[in-house]
Amino acid sequence: MSRSKTPRPNPPRSLFLTPQDLASITRHAENVYPEEACGLIVGSAAEGGRYKASRVVSSPNFTEQEKHRRFEIDPALRLRLERELRGTDEAVIGHYHSHPDHPAEPSPRDLDLAHEPELIWLIVAVERGKVSASRAFWLDREGRRSHEVPLHHAIDGASSAKARSRRAARKSP
Numbered sequence: 259m260s261r262s263k264t265p266r267p268n269p270p271r272s273l274f275l276t277p278q279d280l281a282s283i284t285r286h287a288e289n290v291y292p293e294e295a296c297g298l299i300v301g302s303a304a305e306g307g308r309y310k311a312s313r314v315v316s317s318p319n320f321t322e323q324e325k326h327r328r329f330e331i332d333p334a335l336r337l338r339l340e341r342e343l344r345g346t347d348e349a350v351i352g353h354y355h356s357h358p359d360h361p362a363e364p365s366p367r368d369l370d371l372a373h374e375p376e377l378i379w380l381i382v383a384v385e386r387g388k389v390s391a392s393r394a395f396w397l398d399r400e401g402r403r404s405h406e407v408p409l410h411h412a413i414d415g416a417s418s419a420k421a422r423s424r425r426a427a428r429k430s431p
């Protein structure tokens with residue numbers, strides 16, 4: 259009967275990303291391998307939970323230790339972006355990070371860190387220096403679950419290739 263303390267106004271149902279943005283995430287993840295890459299995703303959310311990225315902004319990995327298995331986005335970068343976006347239709351809608359030699363799915367630590375339920379998590383797996391998968395999720399920290407958000411590479415709004423999410427997407431509520 260009790261309501262969640264942090265209701266989700268607009269659960270992400272899909273994420274549209276340009277091929278250029280996906281390519282720049284891929285490049286970043288491969289360049290810093292075997293460390294984790296991270297960055298922010300700027301965009302907007304439409305009715306029905308359709309999220310559209312307008313750009314991605316890479317961040318240095320701010321974590322002080324174990325950069326190959328942890329990431330921390332530069333807090334000053336986040337603040338600067340939030341300030342810049344104030345009063346516009348856009349916001350920070352999510353972030354990305356890489357999993358060097360681990361699958362593109364949220365780790366238990368990722369679930370621990372999911373304090374902001376409205377953010378999309380884009381995770382790219384990097385196998386021996388090459389990106390092998392890119393998938394998006396929203397994370398339910400309290401329920402200890404993640405839900406895959408189908409990832410589309412949008413070209414002028416028209417969706418084309420759908421990333422490796424078909425099977426898992428069907429499991430989403």
Ligand SMILES: [Zn+2]
Nearest residue numbers: 357364365368
């Ligand atoms: Zn992770």
